[in-house]
Amino acid sequence: MPRLQAQVGPPECVPRKGEALPAPTRRATIPGMSITSPTTDALEARCEAIVRDGRGDTAHDGAHVVRVVATAKRLAAIEGARMDVIVPAAWLHDCVTVPKDSRNRPLASRMAASRAAALLSSWGVDPAIVSQVEHAIEAHSFTAGIPPRTLEARVVQDADRLDALGAVGLSRCLMLAGAMGKPLTSPEDPFCESRPPDDTRSAVDHFYTKLLGLAGTMQTATGREEARRCTDFLRSFLQQLRSEL
């Protein structure tokens, strides 16, 4: 199946009627899945098709999801998390997105979790796995503030947050700010030295309201280590920007 390309579209993705079921169901070959459950490979193909058909904002497009899936699989392999939970949770974690400036934004991950649970249930996935996926998705969000209770939820949250750091995170931040009509910096006090940061004002403000603090919220040892390196990169970008300004 061809790999997913980046999808940029309108800023809201809502559940649709008549979800396609692109991959055939095979008998389960992994523990924890019922005899009629799709295998993890078949499930991944179905999830990928949902993401391919979906719409997200500039920072939550299909390319973001593909990166989060790859990072989540890598972290899961190191941390020993269940791949049959990680794969659907990572693919569907943003299957409902809400614009950043909407007052419903804190509900987005719960809405995505409900939609994912409905999809997985309709595909015959074991209810125990469905509920683990549902929790991992609802807990991934920064704004929802739901503490992750399982290793799989911690891995998905870390994978999603790592995509907000490093060169990718820096690019996403600037692209989203540009799409929302925000300037790079606030002209007076660009680096928030004598005022509280306010990310409605500029892209660089968002570093101080969120990005630089993400490393301290990481849930796994591997995620923490990668976040530390990627945050160092953001700090060096700010230093260079300061010297140029």
Ligand SMILES: [Fe+2]
């Ligand atoms: Fe999200």
Ligand SMILES: [Fe+2]
């Ligand atoms: Fe995400």
